[in-house]
Amino acid sequence: MAIQAASGLGSEALQESAEAIVERALEQGVVAEVEASVGLTVNSFARFADSGPTQSAERARLDVSLLVRVERDGRLHQAGASGQSLEVDDVDALMQRAISIAEVSPPLEAPVTLGGPVELGGITIAKHRGAVDPDTISHDPAAKAEAIARAVAACADAGVAPAGLFDTTGKARALANSSGRSVRSESSRASFALTATELHPLGLGGAGWAECIRARVGDLDVDGVIARAIQKSAPGVERGKVEPGEYTVVLEPAAVSAMLLFAAYYGFGAKEVEEQSSFLCGRIGEQLFPKELGIRDRWNHPMYPTAGFDGEGTPKKPVPLLQNGALVGPVTDRRYAQRLTGSADASTGHGFAQPTSTGPGTTCLSVDAGDQTMEQLVGGVERGLLVTQFHYTNVIDPREMLLTGMTRNGLFLIEDGQVVRPLKNLRFTESLLKALGNVRAIGSELEISGALFDGEVIAPPLAIDNFRFTSATDF
Amino acid sequence: MSQSMQHAREAVQAAESAGADYADARFVELELEELRLHNGALEGARAQAERGLGLRVLVDGAWGFASAAGDEPGAPAELARRAVGSARALAAARTGPIELSPDDLQSGEYRTPVVEDPFALSYADKVDLMVEADKGMQGREEIVSRNVDLGLRRERQWFFATGEVEQFQELVRSGGGIAATAAIGGVVERRSYPAAFGGDSSAAGFEFVRSLDLAQHGTRVRDEAIELCKAPVCEAGERDLLLMGNQLMLQIHESVGHPNELDRVFGHEVDLAGASFATTEKLGEFRYGSDIVNLVADSTAEGGLDTRGWDDDGVASGRWHVVKDGIFQGYHTSREWSHRIGESQSRATNRAEGWYNPPIIRITNLSLMPGTWTLDDMIADTEDGVLCDTVKMWSIDQRRLNFQFTTELGWEIKNGKKHRMVRKPTYQGNTPDFWRSCDAICDEHHWRLWGLSNCGKGNPMQVAEMSHGCSPARFRKQTFVV
Known part of the structure; x- marks a missing residue:
């Protein structure tokens, strides 16, 4: 007997399975107590390079x-298990593994209840995101090949070597637990990215990069990326x-x-604050930042809505993280909401699947748009650098948010408000x-980037x- | 033939019937236990099990790949339809066909040698070991975080390829580690044993975890974390750099391993992971390091996380010099790439993460061969240096030249003696200059393999495991930055 065979991206079926x-x-x-999460990911991708499609x-x-x-003995012990099957035997085996570990784990010192039914305005709600874009999840290799062929041809005309990725993904997820919570979501994502590298016998040529990420494949600007x-x-x-040194960028x-x-990985969460490693x-x-700068976690950003609940099934609250020139308090899950406020239900909806x-x-950082066009941003710089992308950024000191990384795929000198020439790359070591x-100054055009x-x-x-x-x- | 191998075979045969010139299928079963004791509570307690089938086809000179979880009877035919259809569609956009080297694929079986099956051991025994390991880190209020990690993994793979090639592999990996983080007056520092980010792991059974003797190191790790918070920041300037193995292994990985992947060299990983400075005209001539630098790739090394019978092309594992007496000698290759440098046989380094992903070239076990020094003699021979211990942060450019690393702990060396502990030692350099400055490598008594379990490459990214062997070594006049 199959508990539920999921088909397509139907989150309803996943929800029935979780329940x-x-x-x-x-x-x-x-x-x-038990909490079950069932997710389905459907992915299609094609990578490409100078020879056309290379992998898919x-x-x-x-x-x-x-x-x-x-x-x-009156105390709760917990553990988790994960697998990839909804067949009854497999689910039973999964359950048995989790129970076996839970039985020998140390008791929970301060167990936090599992979240109950999710209500909005007094109404119990289940679904937290509209259906996936059907064109995105059915986007096929032939359509990808067509875009890739355009990129390869344009790069050949320009005398540069292409490398890139066309990716379309649909995700559905459902969570149910023994406290009566039952939620589901669906989302889709499409991306097209191209790196164009100048042909050079020693590989020392310049490179350029662009990417477009959207929730719907039809919204991708493939030709804009190529150009x-x-x-x-x-x-x-x-x-x-x-020379290395301090620049306006x-x-x-x-x-x-x-x-x-890196702020998302290392510091906006309540655990890092409790353990004193957070920059918060x-x-x-403290008034440390320009008042115009706003950063928030916003799952329902109109440009790129994602799943509306976290790993515990708690609806994500759009929360300000930096506003009016100051950092705001950390985000929480049920455990840390309990510790900080006395109520697990006060969670901001930023937990990961437990345990x-x-x-x-x-997970949904966004920076508020400003009012400056790119021309105005560059135009306001007497001498500085325009940075397309950083490579291999990493954190030296999370408390100070001291980061290092390399410029990549387009570093340009700005003089007297004009981009004057491309430059060889630099390493930055700087506190965020x-x-x-x-x-x-803050730009007006938002883009989605990883x-x-x-x-x-x-971010703008x-x-x-x-x-x-x-x-x-030297390159 | 097992049911799993039959499943893989059906997929290959269906692909061949649909017009594939070549096909291979991997049915993979993965069992994983990741346990983390955090401040005494078993917060990360997760057992994972998955199985699925990945089918790769070559049609009209283009790759196609399709994968699905489970072992449903109709899956092989459906995967063949999707993979072949995908390859056909993409072939139209290729400028030339993909060709494979003529490696002779052999059928066989390979199993990681295991003394103590980690999955036969009770959970109670594992948790008891972790609770014991935690005890030494307790008792000081400056410690804000204590972690004990255990990671156990068993991967079974049934590989079937065109030509009736059948290969079965069972790879077992075990590892663990401890870490304590102290916070004093706004300074937060971590110490780990035996390595950072979950410790060390090996292709072995639970005997490897026991050999780490985690409980014996808790108190030292705790006290060093506290001491580090009170230590001065390592000063900027030019000094000799002495690297312990648990840092040098990552230096090998980032500045030798990745630039040695031939797909990167030809620009096929530029879209995310990057390219390589080690271009093909340098092969056999380029001075990568000093005369004493010998770097050997070896997918047969005992205990290596990438020690196996065959790669995911089905090519048998092997051993070769990447750098010999300081000169650049060889690449990591696959059947798709070896002929690009005139080699008729692959180096067998094409690997995929599980059943879900298509294979790409990955670093195998890559090690710096031992030298002749003892660590005590190397320190005694250093006038002005810093001994750096345990990975904290790493960053390297897209061609693998400009790097910057920070370790958890440094010891200033003055006039041949350990002078004082320093925190946040950060050194920055250039790959060939760095390896050319190597003038002392400790001997085989200091040498060991270090497991690296979180190597990311590909787009979408895949994670792979490998080991790097080394003993402590010295690099003259390196640049420390703040």
Whole structure:
């Protein structure tokens, strides 16, 4: 007997499956509390390079995870298990694994109740996001091949080598638990990215990059990406060199994203604050930043709505993180909401699937748009640098948000308000907090960007004074 | 033939019937236990099990790949339809066909040698070991976070390829570690044992975890974290750099391993992971390091996280010099890439993360061969240096030249003696200059393999595991930054 065979992206079916798993766990009489999450990911991608498409996949994965709590001597013990099947035997085996670990784990010192039914205005709601875009999840390799062929041909015409990715993904997820919570969501994502590299016998040529990420494949500007990446690569133009030091910079959205993601990984969550490693420690409420700069976690951003509940099934609250020139308090999950406010139900909806030692965190960062066009941002710089993207950014000191990384795919010199020439790359070593404090102007055009590691940020370009570069490269 | 191998075979045969010139299928079963004791509570307690089938086809000179979880009877035919259809559609946009080297694929079986099956051990025994390991880190209020990690993994793979090639592999990996984080007056520092980010792991059974003797190191780790918070920040300037193995292994990984992947060299990973400075005209001539630098890739090394019978092309594992006596000698390749440098056989480094992903070239076990020094002699021979211990932060440019690393702890060396502890030692350099400055490598008594379990590459990104062996080494006149 299959508990539920999921088909398509139907989140209703996933929700029924999650509820059936909870029911089955409780029927067995061993488990005191249980939470089940069922997710379906349908992904199609094609990578490409100078020879055209190089790699592709058409794939689907089902992810089933369980949190179980068992009672021993009046105390709760918990553990989790995850698998990829909704067949009864497999679900039973999954449950048994989780129970076996829970039975030998140390008791929970301060157990937090599982979340109850989700209500909005007194009405119990289940669904937290509209249906996926059907065109995105049915986008096929032939359509991808057509876009890739355009990119390869345009790069050949410009004398640069292409490399890129066309990716379309649909996700559905449902969560149910023994406290009566039952929620589901669906979302889709499409992206097209191109890196154009100047042909050079020793690989020392310049490179340009552009990417477009949207919730619907029909909203992708593929030709715009191709044109921007080639233009950024500046074929045939000799790259200048500037010495490391402090510069006024205009960071394009991808560079802003690469830095801000580290704030998401390391500091906006309540666990890092409690353990004193967060940059929020001692800074909440301090007037350290321009009043015009706004950063928030916003799952329902109109440009890119994502799943509306967190790993515990709690509806995500859009929360300000930096407003009116100051950092605001951390985001929470049920455990940290309990610790900070005495009520787990006060969670801001930023938890991950339990059990986990990972604390709550932001996953939908966005920076508010300003009022400056890119021309105005650059036009306001007497001598500085335009940065397309950072590569391999990493954190040296999370408390100070001291980061380092390399410029990549388009570093340009700005003189007298004009972009004058491409440059060889530089390494920055700079505090994100200092950089945000030195924001002098905010762009009006928002873009969705990721970086080398997980996550995406919606951000405008930012002009920042006194940004520190510490070493250089020969390419 | 097992049911799992039959499943893989059906997929390959269906693909061949649909017109594939070549096909291989991997049916993969994965069991994973990741346990984390955080401040005494088992917060990360997760057992994962998955199985699925990935089918790769070559049609009209283009790759297609399709994968699905489970082992439903209709899956092989459906995957073949999708993979072949995908390859056909993409072939139209290729400028030339993909060709494979003529490696002779052999059928066989391979199993990681295991003394103590980690999945046969009771959860109670594992949790008891973790609780014991935590005890030494307790008792000081400056410690804000204590972690004990245990990671156990068993991957079974049934590989079937065109030509009736059948390969079965069972790979077992075990590891663990401890870490304590102290906070004093706004300074927060972490110490880990035996390595950062979950500790160390090996292709072995639970005997490897026991050999780490985690409980014996808790108190030292705790006290060093506290001491670090009170230590001065390592000063900027030019000094000799002495690297312990749990840092040097990442230096090998980032500045030798990644630039040695041939797909990167040809620009096929530029879209995310980056390219390589180690371009093909340098092969056999380029001075990568000093004369004493010998770096050997070895997917047969005992205990290596990438020690296996065959890669995901089905090519048998092997051993070769990447750098010999300081000179650049060889690349990591696959059947798709080896002929691009005139080699008729692949180095067998094409690997996929599980059943869900298509394979790409990955670093295998890559090690710096031991030298002749003892650590005591190396320190005694250093006038002005910093001994850096345990990875904290790493960053390297897209061609793998300009790097910057920070370690958890540094010891200033003055006139041949450990002078004082420093925190946040951060050094910055250039890959060939760095390896050319190597003038002392400790001997085989200091040498060991270090497991690296979080290597990201590809787009969409895949995670792979490998090991890097080394003993402590010295690099003259490196640049420390603040």
